[in-house]
Amino acid sequence: MAPAAAAKSIVIDAEGDSTMRGTVQHADGTYEYTANSSPANLQLLLQKANGTSVTVVNSGVGGSTVANVLNGVARYTKPWKDALPTNSASIVIANWAINDSNPIVNESTTVFENDLIYWIQITQAAGKAIVLEEPQPVCNASFAALPQYVAIVNKVATQLNLPLVKQYDYIQSLADWQSYLGSDCTHPADDRLYQIKAQREYDVIEPLVAKMMGVQPAPRPAPLIFSIDAEGDSTFYGTQIINGVTSRTQNNTPALLQKLFGSRVAVLNNAKGGATLTQSINGTAPRYSVPFASRLPTISPSIVLSNFGINDAEGGDEDSYRNGLRSWISTVRTTGAIPVLEEPNPVCDATHPKLDTFVGILRSVATEQNVVLIAQYDYIKSLPNWHSMLTDCVHPSDVLYQIKAQREYTALTPLIATLQK
Known part of the structure; x- marks a missing residue:
């Protein structure tokens, strides 16, 4: 019997500006490239439907215009015509127009149209x-x-009979769509909008991929229906301190949880290094700019996951922590979201002698308030040589972040199943 033919490899090149690259503006005004950009989520959707032979390359460049990519200026290293011979993509997505429309760029609609058509040609x-x-x-x-x-984008797509991903009017039709953007009113505030955009990209691109692969188009996957807001400290944010050097791992628990749930759930990492529960509730600077009760409605999550405790136990007041948990739960429920408490990982440094006590308070409040509790503390302590899973006796290694994420996934899956009914 002849061996089965290998699946055809399809590469998709996602070209565009910072909103293609995956820039998010956090509540504190800082910017970051999210791992959950629309190209990353598009790849997840396409691979689920067609296998791993489909890849999406994120070539977004912040601040770019069509003229920039054509001429190889600004952050491009060579003109587009010279870059094409080494570009292995079968499909290229083009998402420009925002920067092109800025008056300081001095690019009229006529110039934009001509440049776009030339780029296409x-x-x-x-x-x-x-x-x-x-x-x-x-x-x-x-x-x-x-x-x-x-x-102009619509006009060119119609004239040249090109597939078009319609985002603009659809996103404007969403309730309070501006809340999906950061305070700059330009970049997404979190991963939700990138999830939505990826789903709409998938609806247009998957049939093209299926045709190239010689298969029937896959059924449309279930849409994104809710989000999980991950609140907490540096052990949620993804901090690691190795040999005195502080960094952030891409394998933080919210990011890993996102991969486990897939594209129908947006997991938003709103953790802050060094944060306490009280700081989050009060909106204490510099980690927070607004109180939790004011910030949460702008996120509109279905589930809010809390992982505070380590910093609270470092000289914090037990009664304040207990009452803070009650207040936090009440705030989440007021918005209609489901609160979930998570125990912190154990630590082995000497600056947190009261952590056992604070974990006990967390457990008692979870029982009192009938809140789902993700048990991490004793479980991690039961693992052989658990100390070795901490990079500095406080922050998890990638292995421990993966363990924590799997336990979160197990605990949250029944809640998500309930929301889907």
Whole structure:
């Protein structure tokens, strides 16, 4: 019997600006590239439908325009026509227009249209399929002309008979859509919008991939229906301290939990290094800019996961912690979300002698308030040589983050199943 033919490899190149690259603006005004960008989530969706032979390359460049990529200027190293011979993609997604519409760029709609058409022509000449994508809407006055540039994208897609991912009007139709953006009114505030955009990209691109692979298009996966807000300290954020050097691992528990749940759930990592429960509730600077009760409605999660305790136990007041937990639970329930408490991992340094006591308080409040509790503390202590799973006697190694994420997944899955009913 002849061996089965290997699945055809399909590479998709996602070109665009910072909203393609995955920039998020956190509540404190800082920026970061999220691991859950729309290209990353698109890859998850496509691989679930077609296997791992489909990959999506994130080529988004912050601040870019079509003219930048054509001419190889700003953050591009060579003109697009010179970069194409080494580009292995079969499909190229184009998502520009936001920066092009900014008056300081001085790019009229006519120039934008001509540049976009030229980019399409030389990309098609290189044998690649083109998918145009509308940008997300923004509420920043600097981009007041953006609707005119979105209209150009639609016009070009129609004239050249190209697939088009419609994002602009759909996102504007979402209730309180501005809440999906950070305070700059331009970049997403978290991963939710990137999840939504990826789903809409998938609906257009998956049939193209299936055709290239010679298979029937896959059924549309269930849509994203809720999000989990992960609140906590540095052991949630993903901090590691190795040989005195502080870094953040991409294998933090919220990121791993996202991978376990897949694209139908957005896990938002809103943890802050050094944070305590009291600081979160009160919105204490510099870690927070607004109180938890004011911040939570702008996130609108279905589940809120709390992992505080380590910093609270470092000289904190027991009664304040107990009452803070009650207040935190009440705030979450007031918004209609489900509160979930999680025990911190154990530590082996001498600055947290009261951690056992604070874990006990956490357990008693969870029972008192009938809240789901994710038990981590004693379980991790039961593992052989558990101290070796901490990078500095406080912060987890990747192995321990993976263990914690798996236990979160096991505890949260029944809640998600309930929400789906």
